[in-house]
Amino acid sequence: MxxxxxxxxxxxxxxxxxxxxxxxxVNIEDLIEKTLEKILFEKAPMAETLYETNKKIxxxxxxxx
Amino acid sequence: xxxxxxxxVSLLTVGFLAALIMWQGCSEGEKDLPxxxxxxxxxxxxTDPDIRPTIEQMVADYETANPNVKIKLTDLTWxxxxxxxxxxxxxxxxxxxxxxxxxxxxxxxxxxxxxxxxAAVLADTGAYYGWNPTIHKNDIYAHPWxxxxxxxxxxxxxxxxxxxxxxxxxxxxxxxxxxxYAVDSLGEDIYGFGSNAAEKHRLYKKFLPFFWSMxxxxxxxxxxxxxxxxxxxxKAIKFxxxxxxxxxxxxxxxxxxDAFLEGKVGVIISGDWLLKRIxxxxxxxxxxxxxxxxxxxxxxxxxxxEYLAVSAQSPHKDEAAKFIRFITAPxxxxxxxxxxxxxxxxxxxxxxxxxx
Numbered sequence: 001m002x003x004x005x006x007x008x009x010x011x012x013x014x015x016x017x018x019x020x021x022x023x024x025x026v027n028i029e030d031l032i033e034k035t036l037e038k039i040l041f042e043k044a045p046m047a048e049t050l051y052e053t054n055k056k057i058x059x060x061x062x063x064x065x
Numbered sequence: 066x067x068x069x070x071x072x073x074v075s076l077l078t079v080g081f082l083a084a085l086i087m088w089q090g091c092s093e094g095e096k097d098l099p100x101x102x103x104x105x106x107x108x109x110x111x112t113d114p115d116i117r118p119t120i121e122q123m124v125a126d127y128e129t130a131n132p133n134v135k136i137k138l139t140d141l142t143w144x145x146x147x148x149x150x151x152x153x154x155x156x157x158x159x160x161x162x163x164x165x166x167x168x169x170x171x172x173x174x175x176x177x178x179x180x181x182x183x184a185a186v187l188a189d190t191g192a193y194y195g196w197n198p199t200i201h202k203n204d205i206y207a208h209p210w211x212x213x214x215x216x217x218x219x220x221x222x223x224x225x226x227x228x229x230x231x232x233x234x235x236x237x238x239x240x241x242x243x244x245x246y247a248v249d250s251l252g253e254d255i256y257g258f259g260s261n262a263a264e265k266h267r268l269y270k271k272f273l274p275f276f277w278s279m280x281x282x283x284x285x286x287x288x289x290x291x292x293x294x295x296x297x298x299x300k301a302i303k304f305x306x307x308x309x310x311x312x313x314x315x316x317x318x319x320x321x322x323d324a325f326l327e328g329k330v331g332v333i334i335s336g337d338w339l340l341k342r343i344x345x346x347x348x349x350x351x352x353x354x355x356x357x358x359x360x361x362x363x364x365x366x367x368x369x370x371e372y373l374a375v376s377a378q379s380p381h382k383d384e385a386a387k388f389i390r391f392i393t394a395p396x397x398x399x400x401x402x403x404x405x406x407x408x409x410x411x412x413x414x415x416x417x418x419x420x421x
Contacts, residue, residue: 005340008216008354009408010416013194015356016214016368017277018167020284021198023175025168028283029269032293036272037263039302040309046302047294054294061289 024060031056103381104135105388106160108150110371111405112140115345119404127391134384143266154178159376161385165207167370170198174206180375181206185386193393193411195370207374208389209411211401214368215270215334217241217358221351223248223255223331234355236362238304241332248331249312257312259321259333260305267318270367271334275301277367278359300360326350341406370411 019025035053038044111120124136139160141149147169153159154173165173173179181204190196195209217235225231227247235241245257261268276283281297284290292298314321314330322339324330326348334357343350357366373392375385391397398410399418410416 003340005352005354006337006408008356009214009337012214012216012356012366013212013368013409013416015363016366017273018195018197018368018370019273020286021171021200022284023171026172029168029266032269032272032283033263033265036268036302040260040306041263046306047299050298050302051294054291054298057284057291057293061284061291064289 022064024064027060028057031060102133102135103384104137105162105379105381105385106137106139107162107164107388108139108141108146108153108160109164110141110143110146111164112142113405115341116401116405119401123392123397123400127388130391131387134388136388154376154378157378159378161376161379161381162388163374163376164210165372165374167195167198167368167372170207170372170374171201173374174199174201178377179206180377180379180382180385182208182375182382182386182389185383185390189390189393192395192413194409194413194416195368195372195411199372207372208393210371210373210393211398211405211407212368212370212409212411213336213407214366214409215274215336215357216366217355218325218333218335218339219244219353219355220248220325220328220331221353222328223251224353226251232353234353235332235358237358237364238360241358242304242308245308245312245332254329256314256324256330257332258308258314259325259330260309260313260315261321262315262317264317270369272301272305274334274357274364274366275305278357278364337406337408340408344406370409 019029022028031053035049038049039046109120111117120138124138128135141164150163150165159178183205186205186208189208193209195212196205199205199207199209221231224233224244229244229247233244235244247257248255249257261271276298279297279301281295281301282292284292309315314324316324318335321330321333322335322342325333326343328350343352357364359365373389375382375389379385393411395412395414398412398415401407402410402415
């Protein structure tokens with residue numbers, strides 16, 4: 001691949017990560033997005049908001065344990 | 066007499082079973098090799114006029130090579146495609162072949178809505194990226210097609226106006242902050258960083274690279290304990306919020322890309338579609354693309370992709386799997402990437418080719 005910018009993408013793919021392969025991911029994705037919105041746009045406290053999200057993620061995890 | 070009768074009945078039964086087995090054997094064979102024309106329905110998302118003709122050409126090429134098969138294309142949109150697929154699977158109206166985003170595959174494979182294609186694609190596993198989301202209970206349920214990652218885009222014109230070196234590349238978070246702050250200080254209407262507004266399916270893709278670059282894990286695969294409240298998540302969101310609050314333009318992804326191309330934002334996170342846009346719109350902009358920085362070099366970016374899967378409801382699973390292998394073959398991926406200016410084919414052979 002000769003284009004320098006395309007080469008950046010080819011290199012980056014080897015340093016990239018996919019979200020977890022899990023049937024609950026679509027729900028977890030939604031939780032993470034809402035968490036980011038609360039922290040970034042509604043000035044919600046970071047540690048408490050992450051803690052609440054983590055509890056909800058765990059509830060989804062427990063469904064498939 | 067009773068014994069003779071019993072033997073006669075047993076022989077008749079054996080004969081009947083043998084005939085049944087032979088008939089079933091023929092039926093199985095006929096299933097593998099359809100004698101009459103069959104139609105495979107393919108639901109896909111490539112409606113962009115730049116790429117749609119290439120999709121149609123690949124379908125035509127397959128039909129020419131396989132005169133007993135017709136492919137019926139159905140367009141999906143990202144706005145409601147997922148919902149349509151869910152409804153189709155649950156109502157028994159699923160297509161033979163469906164394009165799925167990498168995030169969606171487990172949702173369908175874990176619910177037995179996809180057909181395993183392990184035997185058909187096993188030979189491909191070493192030659193393609195991105196198998197992880199396709200595997201469930203030791204079977205493969207989809208074939209990677211086109212992958213997508215994100216990198217940092219730097220407006221070099223703005224960089225040159227700062228006191229930093231004109232080739233400055235942020236190798237870590239402190240470097241990234243230094244670059245964004247330097248660009249931000251150039252003027253009231255110039256921003257250092259492009260921070261995504263609340264857009265579904267987009268915002269989290271910009272944050273997770275920061276979290277993963279801290280070696281964070283949303284949950285453990287084996288113990289299934291959530292890990293989103295730890296030090297890694299806290300430090301990642303703290304850094305992201307610092308950029309967001311202090312030197313960012315906040316807008317939709319499209320808005321950020323517009324502002325970047327207009328010289329109003331120094332650094333944004335984007336995908337190969339932005340390269341395509343710069344080329345297509347003949348933009349006179351000097352850019353640097355660089356790998357995602359972490360707290361230390363290198364960081365990690367977000368990886369997603371488009372996959373092709375066979376529905377468990379399809380009556381033509383073997384033909385559908387054969388078609389998927391045709392579409393995802395390296396030569397077809399090159400054809401696709403040239404037309405779409407895509408940077409990340411899943412085929413390693415295609416990725417190594419100088420197709421641009």
